[in-house]
Amino acid sequence: MNTKDEQRVIRLYYERTGPLAWIAHLDMMRLFERALARAAWPVSWTEEAFNPRPQLVFALPVGVGIETRMDPVDIILEDPDKEFQVEDGLLRLRAALPAGVRIRAFEETDPRAKSLMARVTGASYRIEAPGILEAYEKTFRGGPVEVSRIRKKKKSTVDLTPRIFKAEGEGEDILVVTGGAGSQDHLRTDLLLEALVSYGGLAEDAAQGARIVRLSVFLDAKPAGEGIIVEMADA
Amino acid sequence: MDRLNHAPYRAMLRSINKPARYLGGELNAIDKSPEFFELDRKDRVHFGLCFPDLYEIGMSNLAIQVLYSILNRDERVFCERFFAPDLDMRQIMIEEGLPLLSLESGTPLSDFDLVGFSLHYELSYTAILEMLERGGVPIRSEDRGEDDPIVIAGGPIACNLEPVAPFLDAIFLGDSEEALEEITGVYRRIRSQGGGREDMLLGLSAIEGIYIPSFYQAAYLPDGRFEKILPLRPGIPARIKKRLIRDLNLAPMPNQPVVPNIEVVHDRMVMEVLRGCARGCRFCQAGFTYRPLRERTAKTLTGAARELIANTGYEEMGLLSLTTGDHSELEDLVRALLPMTEPRHINLSLPSLRLDSFDPDLAREIAQTRRAGLTFAPEAGTQRLRDVINKNITEEDMLGAAESAFKNGWDRLKLYFMLGLPTETEEDLAGIVLLVKNLLNLWESLPREERSRRINITVSTSFFIPKPFTPFQWAPQVSFLEMRQKQQYLAAALKDRRVSFQWHDFESSVIEAVLSRGDRRLAPVIEEAWRQGAYLDAWHEHFQHPVWFSALENIGTDLYTRERDLDEAFPWDHLDLGVTRRFLAKEWLESKAGRTTPSCYDGCSACGSQRYRTGVCPGGYMA
Structure with a gap:
């Protein structure tokens, strides 16, 4: 069959x-x-x-x-x-x-x-938290941004800089960020928020309470579904 | 779900396990807000349906789905669900002063008109207190005022809720399906007449099946034993009768159940194929209190199955009852269900199959769809003890059923036993070991090509707990020391890599026994244990025995775990569940003599339920 x-x-x-x-x-x-x-x-x-x-x-x-x-x-x-x-x-x-x-x-x-x-190369997120843009700018100034993560009970540090392809603000409290996803250079939003707290002065509460929306998943470096969008009418 | 737009609420959700437990939004959940709240207060009843355990347990319970669907059919009633918060959520609720909110409209419990608890095991009592407290409802009935909800409880253990009676305004006995509309109707009528709390309780007490504990007073003998319970005012029934659905085919089934968004314990669609039991195992409370046995026909069930499949998309269907294997049309039913379930990859699961009703042809059919384990409940290791408990199964039956199971590809067998049954000796424990050995030998003796490749037998034991409305309501519970000895004996004797041995906590078994046959004097004990941190006690990892034993220090456990005199009064004597005390006493003496009693199929033993003249009883629709 x-x-x-x-x-x-x-x-x-x-x-x-x-x-x-x-x-x-x-x-x-x-x-x-x-x-x-x-x-x-x-x-x-x-x-x-x-x-x-x-x-x-x-x-x-x-x-x-x-x-x-x-x-x-x-x-x-x-x-x-x-x-x-x-x-x-x-x-x-x-x-x-x-x-x-x-x-x-x-x-x-x-x-x-x-x-x-296998085609997933990235994903973009809209993260809403008070003061996130300022925290982002303070955190990512060109140098490496290292956070620790635990994987298979082993602690390691990762540099978030190469995992972020693009980031911009929509006002002071919204960050739209595109990063790696899938098997390589995967950007985890919780690690990003952790870095913004540690290095950018983002309030802990703001990070925990952030509204996170995945806007799109990138297939072969292009947002999936772009161009074919048929906004379906309500049934 | 406006709460999700608030950052502090999202932060809270990120700090707890399985936040979806508290958010609702499931398929088939019914949210009547905001329209419902625009109805005139006199015309509407807001019903808070509570299950005193975690979401995953409560959402696995068929009663919750039955109550939810029947109550919500009435447009004047809005029934919403509440479950007990897990420890992490509870901690936050306490620290932040967050009330317990309904899953549908996010309304605090204290804002509801009626609050209904579905009670299934005694170790959930502390969760009743916790849910009331977190919901902003005074925990004691006497402390509730005109603005507080009426708290009502029902369920399989409603036949003795004396230990929690002071926390409840009303108790419901028996089958609730037909009574729900009467209850909400009385509530609306008295509300529209401008009646208060007292009028409400009086009105409810006129409904058959409703017991208002505050209208009765209990008395005790100088030696501490229970003496009697009497109505405090005229016009109140001295005995309260349970409600009974005469024809189960006419009772609505929840064919559009709420489908949880997260995995729950029994993540499947369920049909109750019959209610009650004809067998009369002497330890089994539900087996007596749900008499007479009443079936749903294969036709009713097949129709329900079609709807359930279309409305849920579940990958498993459970045929639920105390004794599914006894259903008179089981083979027809399974043959009608398989063409619906097989093409859709739906597993048909048949719990509580009894050995003596296990049909080899049927076994083969079910084995085709499912290769899961097979469960038997011999309960005792020797024929002598099985006769004492009236579990009328022979070792021959078991070996015969196991042989056909092995030949049909089953490789996992689970056996349930009860330890500490009345008259149990070491010989009976040795009988468990011997039975397991005989089953292993049987498997080994089969030709390789005819049997499963591997074999695993799980021996699961629990400690016998004497329950009200059973012939063993007079029986003692064995001591702690004996429990340990029995457990150690079996653990040593069942050492085999093909056998897994499981046993139950000693301490929680004692507490369950105390609460099962308890009286109102235990209410302060339960409250004290809860104040000291007892909560979610049915969870092994949460059960805190020092807290319970310290709360029980003054009154002791012996008063409740001891053997009762044949003529001693019980705190539940004023409740009429169908079976008579006289019949139960006769059964207790028969058990001591090692004599069995035939099932209802083999002749009426006049247990008391024959007066309903329905189901399997003489003159009933199945007779």
Whole structure:
């Protein structure tokens, strides 16, 4: 079964807001799996005998407390006779998703194309916290900005400077930052905020209470979904 | 969810575990705000549905979904959910003075009209106090005023809530489905008549199944034993009858349940296939208090399954009851469900299968969809002791069922036993060990190609706890020392890499026993334990036995764990759950004589529930 010929891949771009921004990546996967089941999408399943899973590929996991605007997820369908009508399926899916997760755009992609996750090169975030712009300017003055992180129980330090591609303010309290993502030079927003507290004088409270929105995920150095955006009308 | 727009609230969420527990916003959750609040106060009832444990536990509970869906069907009622905050959240609530808020509209508990607790185990009592306190509701009924909610409790342990009676305004006995509308209706009527709290309680007391503890006073003998409980005023029933749904097919099922956004303990759709039990195991409270056994037909259940699948998207379906294997149409049901579940990769899980009702053909069908473990509950290691507890299963039955399970590919077996049962001796413990050995030998004796590749047997033990409304309500609980000896004996005797041995806390078993058969004198003990930090006591890692034993210092545990005299009064004698005290006493004597009693299928033993003439009882719809 499950050969690439019989598969179709529908790439969805989703926004998550409100309470749904506060669940973990695994919960997000489960939420999509169940919504797709309710909406009767012919999702392809992995063939492991003991723990088969629906085939969903999220471009980039999103942390607890981070909203998204245009995050891509690939839904692998088993649809050899091309019977599935994407538009109808989307209407059902939108009705099946809890308030707070919204499909903003979609496209059908080639099942043989390079995996979505492997194409991720970066992500941009909008971080709202009082005084964040000033703290950013104080922190990133050209030299290395080192923060420590714990990975596999080993403590190491990382320099955030090469992980940030671009940053600009929208007024004094909003920072829009684009950084690396995925396998290389991944920029974690919690580490960035930690650096802004340590070196830029950002208040601890401001960092903890920051509103963080992932604006886009970059695929092959371009914001995913750019140009294909079909702002879907409400059902 | 306006709170999420506030930085301090977001900061708080980032500092706690699983913030989604406190945020709601799940699929199928019902938020009637703001329209509901525009209704005239006289016409609406705001109902705070509370589960005194963490979100993951409460959202796994079918009763919460049943109550939530029935209450919210009425447009004049807005039912919202509350769960106990975990320790990290509770700490912040105390430090910051944050009240306990409902998941739907974020309203504090104190603003609700009715507050309903669904109670399932005694070790959750301290969480009732915690939720009331955090919600801004005075913990004692007598301290509540006209602006405070009416606090009502129900659930499987409602048959003896005397230890928490002073904290509750009303207690509900039995099946609640048909009574909810009466309760909210009485509330609206008395509110619109301008009645106060006292009128409200009086009005509620007229509903069958409602017990107002403050209308009764308990008396004790000079030696400390319980004497009697009597109504304090005229017009109040001396005995309170439970409510009963006569035909379970007519009771609504929550076919559009709230689907949590985070993983919960039982993360699946659930159908209650039958209520009650025909077997009469002498330790089992629910087995007596939910009599008579009433089934839902395969047709009712198949229809419900279709809706549940469409409305939830869950990957597992549980067929729930005390005794699912006894369902008279189980095979038909499973055959009707499999074509719906299999193509959708939905696992069908059948908990509490009884060995003697385990059908090999059915086993094969289920095994095709699921290769999980198989669970048996022989409860005792020898036939003699199984006769004492009326668990009418033979070793032959068990080996036969295990053989078909092994041949169908099962490689994990879980066996449940109770330690400290009345009349238990070392021989009975040796019987557990022997049974496990026989099961291992059976597996080894099967040809390799006919059995699973590996075998793992889990022996899970708990300590017997005497419960009200069972034949063992007179029985003692064994001492601490005996508990330890029994546990050590088994731990040594079950050393085998293919066997895992699990046992329960000694201390929490004692506290549970004290609370189970307790009276109102325990209310100050519970309050004291809670004030000293007891909370979420059902969690092994949170249970603080020194706090409990120090709170119990004056009254002691022996008064509650000892054997009771046959004619001794019980604090629950004024409650009518169907089964009669006379029947239970007869069963207690039968058990001492090692004699079994047939199940309701094999003839009526006149337990008292036959007067309902429904379900499996003579004259009932299943007879």
